[in-house]
Amino acid sequence: MQERYDIVVVGAGHAGCEAACAAAQMGARTLLITMDMNKIAQMSCNPAVGGIAKGQIVREIDALGGHMGQVTDRTTLQFRMLNRSKGPAMWSPRAQCDRGRFIWAWRQVVENQQNLSIWQDQVRELLVENGQVKGVETYLGMTFLARCVIITAGTFLNGLMHIGRTKLPGGRCAEPPSLQLSESIARHGITLGRMKTGTPVRIDGRSVHFEDMTLQPGDHDFHRFSYLPAPVPSVASNAPAPSVASDAPAPSVASGAPVPSVATESQLPCWITYTNPAVHERLRQGLPDSPLYNGQIQSIGPRYCPSIETKLVTFADKEQHQLFLEPEGRNTQEYYLNGFSSSLPIDVQVEALRLIPAFRDIKIYRPGYAIEYDYFDPTLLHHTLESKKVDGLFLAGQVNGTTGYEEAAGQGLVAGVNAALKCSGGGEFVMHRDESYIGVLIDDLVTKGVDEPYRMFTSRAEFRILLRQDDADARLTPRAYNLGLATEARYRHWTEKQEEINRILDFCKNYSVKAALINPYLEKLGSAPLAKGCKLVDLISRPGLSFDNLSPALPRLAQALSQTPNRREEITEAAEVLVKYSGYIERERQQAEKMQRLEELHIRGRFRYDEIQSLSTEARQKLSHIDPETLAQASRIPGVSPSDISVLMVLMGR
C-alpha cells in the first residue's frame, strides 16, 4: 500500500515528536512513523528534563511553540532551579518527571495535533531518486512518499546492548534495533560512525533503607518550564495507572495519592548517598568483564556522563562518588540510581550496591547496560539540518551525534520547521549563536562535527548572558509567531509580559530615590549610604539589593510592582534581571553585533579552497569539507586560523 504526505518523520522520540508537531503546526501534512506508540517520547535513561544549559534549551523550545516544556510541567515530580547562587545566565531549570505520564502526555499532544497522522511500524529503507528524497519503505510493506523525510531514530540504528560479556541487539532495553536503515542512508554518501552511552540499574524502592540517605527536596516557587499560563489539564485520566505492587509503600512514594494537575500535587524528594572503598573494590574486581575495558566496546561514550567503572579508573584516588536515588513515577516503586551507570556484569553491579548501607538489602528491576549505535557525520548537514547530500532529507537528535533529550528535541523542532518551509517554498529557519542555545548546538554540530556524544553546556555559548532561561520568550516567540509556529495566544501572552516589564523598567529609570529617605534602610541591609539622591535603576544594580528587599522602604516601588495583574513573580524577576545586569547584557550585545557583521558575509560557493595556496593545508581541507555558509562560520572551524580568515577577507576585497 502507498500513501503520500508532505513530510514523513521517522521515530517518535524527543526529536521526532517536536519535529512532527512543528511541521504539522506550520500546515504540512505530516506522518510520524514509530516502532511502538506506547513508547512515544520514552526517556531512555533518567526520567528528568532540563539541568544546566539543557533547561535553557527546553525554555527555548517552549518559547518557539514546541511542547517539551508543557509536557514536563504536566508530569513533574520535583522541580529545581539549579545554580540559583550564581548569576542569572547560569540559572537552569530541572524537573524530575513521571516516566509513564510523560509518555502519555506526549502521546496526547501528537494524537490531537491537526495535520499529523501516526503509523506504528519500522522504517527500513530511505527512498531516494537522483539525489532527491522520495519517501520511505517499512517492514510492514508500506510505502510512504513525501517531499521531505526527517530521520530521528535515536540510539536504535544497529543498536547493540552490553551487560558484562553479554551482547544483545536492541535500540534500548527490551526494544528491537533498527536494522538496514543506516545502510540505506549511508548508500547516498552520508558518513556513518559509532558511539555508545549507558544507563544505571533501576531499583525496587521497597528494598531501600531510605533512613540511611539524605533527602533532597524540590523548590517551591513559581518557576516551571512553560511560559504559557496555568498548567493544562492533567493527563492522569488518560494515563495507565500502574498498580502499587505492595501494601508497604516506600517512604517517599505518595502511593495512592490522587492525581490532579501537577501544579497542585506535592513534590517528591530525591535522595543522596555515596559509594565507598568497599564498593569500589568489588567493582574493580569486575573490570576484566567490563565491555568498556576488555575491548568489547570500541566506540566513544559521553565524557561528562561517565559510567561508575570509568569514574573508578579516571579518578582512582577518590574514595567516594555521590549517587542520587530518583523516583521514576508517583505511583511506582521504581527508582533510578543517578551516578551509577554501568555495563559491568549483573552480579558485580548488585553485589557492589549491597555494600552501600542504604542498599544493603537491594533488589533491582533491571541492571545497568551500555549501548552502541550508529550516528551520521553532522558536518554533512546545513544549519537547517537538511543533508548536503540528499535534497529533502533532514536528520535530527541522537543520530547527529548528540546525547540528551533536550538537545534532540531542539534539533527536532528546527528540522520540522525547515522541512515545512521547504514544502511551502518559504525560506529557512536558522538561529544564530546569540539567539539561542539551539543555535549554538546546531552551529557546533555542522561546523565542528563530533568525536564524542555532544551535550550542551553553558560554556559552549559565547553569549550566555543573552541566552538566559528567563528571556527565551523575548528572544524567540515573536519569530516563531511570524513563522506560524507559535500560536496567537502564545504571542499575546508574551506581548502582555513585555508591556509589564517595560512599565517596571520605565519606573526604575524615572523614579528618584532620596538619600535621606533610603540611607538608614541601606545601612540595615549592609549597603553603603548614598551621597546624593539617584535614580532607582542605579541603586538597584548594587549587589545585595533587589526589588524584594527595597520594596518595604520604597512604597512607590512596591505599588509599581503590585500593579502587574498576572504572573507577577515571573515578570518582576525578568525586569529585575534586565535592570541589575544591563551593563553586562549591553556589552555582550555589542560583541554579538560585531560577530553578526562576519555572519552577514556569505561565502558558500565563492571559493575553490583547494586552489588558494595562501591558506594552510589544514584550512584548505576543512573549508572544502564543510563549505561554510558565512565567514563567521569559517572562523569557527577547528584548524582554520585567524590568518586563514584574513586571506579570505583580502580575497573578498575587505
Ligand SMILES: Cc1cc2nc3c(=O)[nH]c(=O)nc-3n(C[C@H](O)[C@H](O)[C@H](O)COP(=O)(O)OP(=O)(O)OC[C@H]3O[C@@H](n4cnc5c(N)ncnc54)[C@H](O)[C@@H]3O)c2cc1C
Ligand atoms: C541506555 C541509554 C542511556 C542513555 N543515557 C543518557 C544519559 O545518561 N544522558 C543523556 O543525556 N542521554 C542519555 N541517553 C540518550 C537519550 O536517551 C537520547 O539522547 C534521546 O533519547 C535522544 O532522542 P531522540 O529523539 O534522538 O531518539 P530516541 O529517544 O532514542 O527515540 C528514537 C525513536 O525512534 C524510533 N525508531 C528508531 N528506528 C526506527 C525505525 N527504523 N522506524 C520507526 N521508528 C524508529 C524509536 O522507536 C524511538 O521512538 C541514553 C540513551 C540510552 C538508550
